[in-house]
Amino acid sequence: MDLLALVDFNLVARHGGFGRAARASGRPKATLSRRVADLEAGLDLRLFERGARTLKLTEEGRALHQRSAALLAELDETTAAIASGADRPRGRLRISAPLLFSQVAMGKLAADFALRHPEVRLEVTTEDRAVDMVEEGYDLVIRVNPDPDESLVGRIFLRDRLLVVAGPTLARPDDGTTVPAVVRAGREQPAQWKVKGADAARIAIDPVLRLSSLIMVRDAVRMGVGAAVLPASLVSHDLAAGTLVHWADLDMPETALWALYPSRRLLSARVSAFLDHLKQAFPHGTPDELAAYMSP
Incomplete structure (x- = not known):
């Protein structure tokens, strides 16, 4: 197999077209097209479905891209390390991280990492959706309680638990009365929160405010609008200062933050x-x- 043709194939697959790949790499479009055609001929496989204005990987092309892109990246990094005489981190590192973790910690983490590893060009994208690491070119993703994925491995680096909290002026009812609640927008909400305790209590809620960010939810609860379910790490300082009051722990497994990467x-x-x-x-x-x- 022609290694240069494989490199050009991955370049086109990553950018989703010959024109975009040519502009990104500075290579002639005709050269990229010829090398990919030669690779297809050598493998006796069609790697792209070519339309009038679209270019889409075939099933075989997607499998080749998934398996070869990571290997080529490792090969490039290995040769660069050998040439420099040191096996130190260098090059671009693309990370996808969830919104809340990015807002509260990722800026500081990224800056500290950049200072420690000046030869790495770190790029962090914030999003809560599931991403395709290979198709979208990510080296590592951070996710909360991710679904199992055979193509990825990883490790838990943080655990958190969910608490029911409220402002000090809002008393927790003990007679089953419905309480005003601040909840996340865009998510289906239960009619009550099941909390831990000897009596396995439930707190009936009336969502009076829906906000898209947990930081916004916390700030609203500080104002006394209602109670909310929030991560312990996000309200730790408020509980210590008395600006929020801990009603109970939510009766559900703790949340786990995973760092995931291709297997x-x-x-x-x-x-x-x-x-x-x-x-x-x-x-x-x-x-x-x-x-x-x-x-x-």
Whole structure:
């Protein structure tokens, strides 16, 4: 197999077209097209479905892209490390992280990592949706309680638990009365919260305010609008200061933040360095560590 043709195939697959790949790489479009055609001929496989204005990977092309892109990246990093005489992290590192974690910790984490590894060009994208790491070119994703994925491996680096909290002026009812609640917008809400305790109590709620960010929810609860379910790490300082009151722990498994990466034996130096960075920032992975990390 022509390795250069495989490199050009991955370039076109990553950018979704010959024209975009040519503009991104500075290579002639005709050269890229010829090399991909030669690769298809050599493999006796059609790797792209070519339409009048669209270019789409075939099933075989997608499988080749998924398996070869990571290997080519490792090969490029290995040769660069050998040429420089040191196996140190370098190059671009693309990370996808959820909204709340990005808002409260990722800026500080990213800046500290950049100072420690100046040869790495870190790019962090904030989104809560599930991403396709290979198709979208991510090296690592951070997700909360992700669904199992055979193509990814990873590790838990933080755990948190959910608390029912309210402002000090709002008393928790003990007679089953419905309480005003601030909830996340865009999500189906139960009619009551089941909380931990000897009596396995339930708190009936009336959602009076729906907000798209948990930080917004916390700020609204501080104003006394209603009660809310929030991560312990996000309200730790408010509970200590008395600006919020802890009513109960929500009766559900703790949340876990995972760092996920493509399943392969050799891990890039960049990803390994960031995983070590997370471990140093949160050695025990507790909510208190995240709360302390968020402190000014």
